[in-house]
Amino acid sequence: MLSFKGKDLYVENVKLSDIAKKFGTSTYVYSKNQLIKNFQNYKNALTKDGIICFACKTNSNAAILKILAKLGAGADTTSGGEIYRCLKAGFNPSKIVYAGVGKTAEEIEYALKNKILMFNVESLEELDLIDKIAGKLKVKAKIAFRINPHVDPDTHSYITTGKKGTKFGIAYDDAVNAYVTAKKKKNIIISGIHSHIGSQILETKSFALAAKKINKIVKDVEANGINIEYIDCGGGLGIEYVKGEKPATPKQLMSEIFPLFDKDKKFIFEPGRSITASAGHLLAKVIYRKISGGKSFLITDAGMNDLIRPSFYDAYHEIIPIKRTSAKKVKTDVVGPICESSDFMGKDRMLPVVEQGGCLLIKDAGAYGAAMSSQYNSRPLLAEVLVDGNKATLIKRRAAYEDLLLNETSSK
CATH class of the missing domain: 3.20.20.10 (Alanine racemase)
Known part of the structure; x- marks a missing residue:
């Protein structure tokens, strides 16, 4: 549930710039009420005897699963680990x-x-x-x-x-x-x-x-x-x-x-996707701006390891600044810090000039965003935040460098 109020972009009743300040970037941000609405669309349409089984491969965060379990959802699982997660979440x-x-x-x-x-x-x-x-x-x-x-x-x-x-x-x-x-x-x-x-x-x-x-x-x-x-x-x-x-x-x-x-x-x-995708977004900060070979680039702190769909499927995600501006729009590639030419969030996007340190929202990343993320380039996994009305809650902490060695037996 995204909306501009004045010059600021909100998720439900929480300003995205406030989320960036409190939890840092890049960060996955979810709307609880959008998630519920998307599930209820299926539940209300099911006029026959049956079950709506959420495809948890799209997003297996425990908080997301618990919300859906409480709504009466079933689960479509593809591994023993997903079954474990769903049982722990109360399915x-x-x-x-x-x-x-x-x-x-x-x-x-x-x-x-x-x-x-x-x-x-x-x-x-x-x-x-x-x-x-x-x-x-x-x-x-x-x-x-x-x-x-x-x-x-x-x-x-x-x-x-x-x-x-x-x-x-x-x-x-x-x-x-x-x-x-x-x-x-x-x-x-x-x-x-x-x-x-x-x-x-x-x-x-x-x-x-x-x-x-x-x-x-x-x-x-x-x-x-x-x-x-x-x-x-x-x-x-x-x-x-x-x-x-x-x-x-x-x-x-x-x-x-x-x-x-x-x-x-x-x-x-x-x-799966039709329940979680529009309920989640990726909040990213512009680290650098540059022009190379006549092409404009916004280099963000979100990489293909955080949202692989554009690189993997050539998938399109709308990208918008979280501050409304009247600045002139220019054709821009939005890219990440990964050492791969395939590391991009969007190419040839018409975007207003964004200040260094300003933030962008990569929309509809609630499905196959965090779920397919990795630690490629030894980049710690991102924080995840759930917004409910005017409250933003951390539902997965940002990993630290120490976490990169967590399961490596020769690291000590």
Whole structure:
């Protein structure tokens, strides 16, 4: 929830310049009320029996997870560590689903001992291992198969997961045989079917096409005497990173999908980006300004290790000064301090001249910002701040140089 009041940019009722003074830069800043609003949009749209499982890979800060758990969210997890985080944050294990192509034996055992809702299984060898471990523990493992529906949405190739030839899921033509195989396993309970076609998808037609293809499999599977309780539609709904983009709403998405399935089905949706992205931003300070080769640069204290999306996906994030100004706008590259030419937040942006020591806000960094950050160039991890009304709270302290050696056994 961003707004200018006079010349100052605020998150909710807190001035960003005050956050910079109190907590330093660069810093991730989250709006609690925007986070709640984004989740409630999904919860209100879910008019069928089902669960909104937050894709915690987008943002796994404990404070963010606790807010969503209290709102009744489930969790979409992709590792044993994410399951651990979600359990510690108060998620009901009966609302946790576990996806991922490379679940280890240790992770599977951990998930079973904690009685999660189900595994989204991605290969027959994984099915065999889950069955074996469940037998050893004398429990039954609930599963859905992740089916690759061979749908290619209009998004970046690195975040397309549902087209033919990706590493994800069971091939569409092999789906029914996979369920027939699972039915024979002694320690397996078949609970659902899962698909996830990609991320940052702005329209509903790709989701609807995938759902139609999944429903065909459901009919064929149930013709073999296997009941499918849950239709897990995955996530992937995009946000408005670029002004003028018009992403579909959760209500529009669900209204396309619900009529395609029998009335007795339960649904799972796994949104991540569309819950956290617009609720979080990266606050950065301009360290230096320079002109080189006729090009203008703003060098900030935020690097590609703090927000890798522009470098990794050529992703666009709007960048704005936190002080309103009438200064002339010039074409500028906003870059970081990392020793890589790919270290940039934005290129060829029309920005007003910003004073050295002034601050910029790199918008919509609440998803895959902190979650994908690293200590590359031995840069300590950033602070994270949660704003609620007129209160700003530190929810992750800024790492110190000493923390860089924390787990290195030869450092003492």
